[in-house]
Amino acid sequence: MDGGYVTLAQVASAARVSLATASRVLNGGARVVRPELRDRVLAAARRLSYVPNAHAQALAGGATATVGLVMHDVSDPYFASITRGAMQVAAEHGVLVVLGSTFRSPEREIEYVSLLRGQRTRAILLVGSGFTDPGYLREMGAELAGYQGSGGRYAFISHHDLPGAAVLPDNRGGAAEVARALVRLGHRRIAVAGGPPRLNTVEHRVGGFVEALAAAGVPSADVTVVEREFSEEGGYVAAHDLVTAGLPATALFCASDVMAIGALLALRERGVAVPGRLSLIGFDDIPIARHLTPALSTVALDLEEMGRRAMELVLACPRPGADPDGGDGQDDGDDRDTGESGDREPEDSRVWIPARLVLRDSTGPPP
């Protein structure tokens, strides 16, 4: 109305009631207040259109209702879908979501965690591939330990080589399935387009793929690994370079759908028929994958579910005492530990997300 905010004190005096009573009626809840006073307070609050000051509430010891979400970039469909799932659960719990975009910079990621720590967010979700850099792991580890020590919860989505609860897509398994499927189709000379190996996700997908290829009897001389950016542009460049190099393959596996989209564009520009001359397959099954022409074969991950599960993990009612104890009997995470990295505490909740091969029109037998 006029300048400044309506405070609880104003509501209380308007209702001719003490501050304590007004607080109890509007936010407390535990204690009983005589109906008559209760109504007076409620009426006054409505009349003045009182909105509690979240900062004051947080300071005074009330629980904060915000969760931080740190990721590469919301406009990347992979992250957009995960965010969507996470926000659904957040909304159900009446929790506000704070976003941080790192654009794949480890420094920014750490900075955001520190910022969110300052905001006393109830929890932090670290979405997307972790970095393998030791300096990053040390710093981020310290930051997260401090956060947890002071009562914050956190969870990773995707592998991070750091202790903590996590939602883990079966990157290796999915990539291996791609390898076997391509071999089954008859491909023998195969290319992989990956990103920088400092990203865990890339390492697992490319690694799992190459290993499975070897296991299926494809000589490593017939496997071409191309490392570019982990982005649409990177996929474009990878495919372009592959074609320029004489296209030493009949199938191309891209470490993500986004890369595959870039690759598809390059292949179209260079006149390479997909899947006629080259089979193409991605990873993630982002929503547009099925709308491309040819419809993109890929490995489906339930991205929204990943977001949902992670948010549930950190919002799952903790015992209020904030001792650094981590996971508390999450029931449905089938805990097969594939030992991808053994340095995690066994108490941490782990949710595995299965990867499902989806063959659409972009893959076929070799020419």
Added chain:
Amino acid sequence: MDGGYVTLAQVASAARVSLATASRVLNGGARVVRPELRDRVLAAARRLSYVPNAHAQALAGGATATVGLVMHDVSDPYFASITRGAMQVAAEHGVLVVLGSTFRSPEREIEYVSLLRGQRTRAILLVGSGFTDPGYLREMGAELAGYQGSGGRYAFISHHDLPGAAVLPDNRGGAAEVARALVRLGHRRIAVAGGPPRLNTVEHRVGGFVEALAAAGVPSADVTVVEREFSEEGGYVAAHDLVTAGLPATALFCASDVMAIGALLALRERGVAVPGRLSLIGFDDIPIARHLTPALSTVALDLEEMGRRAMELVLACPRPGADPDGGDGQDDGDDRDTGESGDREPEDSRVWIPARLVLRDSTGPPP
């Protein structure tokens, strides 16, 4: 390290300095502090890994460094791109972004504004089409007036029929260009797939299109308007129904690219050649539009720029006194007021975003 947070008081005592001095060194900035003390404080803060409590800072009168972003759904590419732009500017200003997904519910939109008000966010960005419902306009208007009255800034992205700063895409103009382009190509029987008219964006795009068609001499009997959901599914259903009805058109204009994607799928399933039998054109130029087959003709809006401009609008240094005065000489918004709704205060900053017709492969002459 141990339970609980490190407070400024602890830092101060570790540095053998008063609270005031510690505050001045770490956050204040205005006042000068002797280098020796300054270093002591800095060292202590680092050693204890001090993180200021943002809530306490906000309460004590320091500026809040968060901005709210309220929109339909981040996983919609249109909103994802806008969000990306907004986050870039936010990051430059060291501002944190809080996200709210309304899923096109006016109630949720109002609820989020109220929540963000409670968070004392520095500003709120309302992204995406406003609703035409009078009840919504009244409530939202009151909420925003209260917010502004207490020093908050806000801006709309897209038309909202409410006073306030805004970043406005030229929906009518773009739609009119589509109409003229289709007529120029030779189309005479034309269909439009729109969403519910309670969305301003839909109203302007469909309205502008139909009017321009009339102006170009296309009899209204030859124009088919189909109203479905403003979503991919809605586009699918619209196209499906159109085909079922005997396809009384040689061109289909969809009120958004997302709808066009759905329509394209339906047309493919029903065996309708695009653009051979039916020309298709969307609106927005979301990033994947060019990757579809056929590459989607559309009206390009610089979505990231829209996000950027809006964020700049609300972050543009305000005079600290928070009197409800709104716009302060934004230099480069060319203020042509097309009078789409006359009830706004002239002081509000308005940034117009031009719409540019992009003809790709999904449009051609009629069969």
Added chain:
DNA sequence: GCTTTCCTGGAAAACGCTTTCCGAGACGCT
């Protein structure tokens, strides 16, 4: 009928920070 227990409202103490106001030295001017 008097004491003991509930029950409920109010006063006041945090919560962690910013900022205003003072006071004490240091310096410059006459």
Added chain:
DNA sequence: AGCGTCTCGGAAAGCGTTTTCCAGGAAAGC
């Protein structure tokens, strides 16, 4: 040398809540 001015550190007053503790009245027990 004396006085005024300037600089910079510290004490303390909030900021808007929650929550603990206390007091007074009503209900209950003997």
